[in-house]
Amino acid sequence: KGIRVIDAPVSGGEAGAIEAVLSIMVGGEQTDFDTAKPILEALGKTIVLCGPHGSGQTVKAANQLIVAVNIQACAEAVVFLEKSGVDLNAALDVLNAGLAGSTVLTRKKDNFLRRDFKPGFRIDLHHKDMGIVTDAARNVGAALPVGTVVASLVASLRAQGDGGLDHSALLRGVERLSGHPTQG
Known part of the structure; x- marks a missing residue:
């Protein structure tokens, strides 16, 4: 029958892998997907x-x-919140409970509060991924106006020596642009 393959990248980071709740996005044939799904279920919760x-x-x-x-x-x-004198912890809690809430805010809140940029997913890797998405979008004719700006900001962090930090260190770039002393 030959070798059958699927492509099955994951999302959910280190925490998702440890908890076996990764999202797994699969490309391939239905029969190959069905064969692989029991194995993928050991790694993730959402397998599509x-x-x-x-x-x-x-x-x-x-x-x-x-x-x-x-x-x-x-x-x-x-x-913006810090420069406005708002209680940052309280503000992030209330924002995360509303429409602005996200898994990113939930998982990265402590990184922002503590300026703890110990690598989970490094800027260097996100830079590579932003190159992949901007190239792929160009190939299919999809405009990424905001994504292209963020890709440039990620590249800027790398150029400033922050490539080994967690991608939440995008905060450092905003601090620099705002004349706010960088921490962490």
Whole structure:
């Protein structure tokens, strides 16, 4: 029958892997997906066939776009709130309970509060992923106006020596642009 393959990138980070609750986006044939699904269920909670071969990688690229833009928006909000004299911890709690809430804000809140940028998912890796998504979008003719700006901000952090930090260190870039002393 030959070798059968699927592409099955994951999302959920280190915490999702440890808790076996990763989201797994799969590209391939239905029969191959059905064969692999019991194995994938040991790793993840949401396992979805997204289309033919390559679709998993495309969905993963979209995931990295959304995560980067979300982290950037959170970082901008943090600096805005701090410069406004608001209780940051309280503000992030109430924001996360409303429409502004997100898994990014839940998982990265302590990084922002403590300026703890110990690598979970490094800027260097997100830079690579932003290159993948911007190239793929260009190839299919999809405009990414905000994503392209965030890709440039990620590249800027790398150029400033922050590539080994967690991607929540996008906060450092916003601090620099705002004349706010960087911490962490």
